[in-house]
Amino acid sequence: MLGTQHVAIWDSEDRTLLKLLDTPGLPAGGRAALEQQRADVHTLLRKVPR
Numbered sequence: 188m189l190g191t192q193h194v195a196i197w198d199s200e201d202r203t204l205l206k207l208l209d210t211p212g213l214p215a216g217g218r219a220a221l222e223q224q225r226a227d228v229h230t231l232l233r234k235v236p237r
Contacts (some may be wrong), residue, residue, distance in 0.1 A: 189235045197235075199227045 189197075204225040208218065 189231060194232065194235055197228055197232050201225060201232070204228065210224065 188193075202222070204221050208221050213221075
């Protein structure tokens with residue numbers, strides 16, 4: 188169960204993934220994996236009451 192106390196952790200994860208996506212020369216497979224992880228994080232964040 189996700190609660191409001193987890194929002195900061197998942198926001199941090201989202202920022203980290205965004206930073207990794209800005210990595211020059213990132214292979215397409217790595218980019219796709221990071222984008223999927225970021226989509227998963229956004230799904231979780233939408234479910235948490237704020």
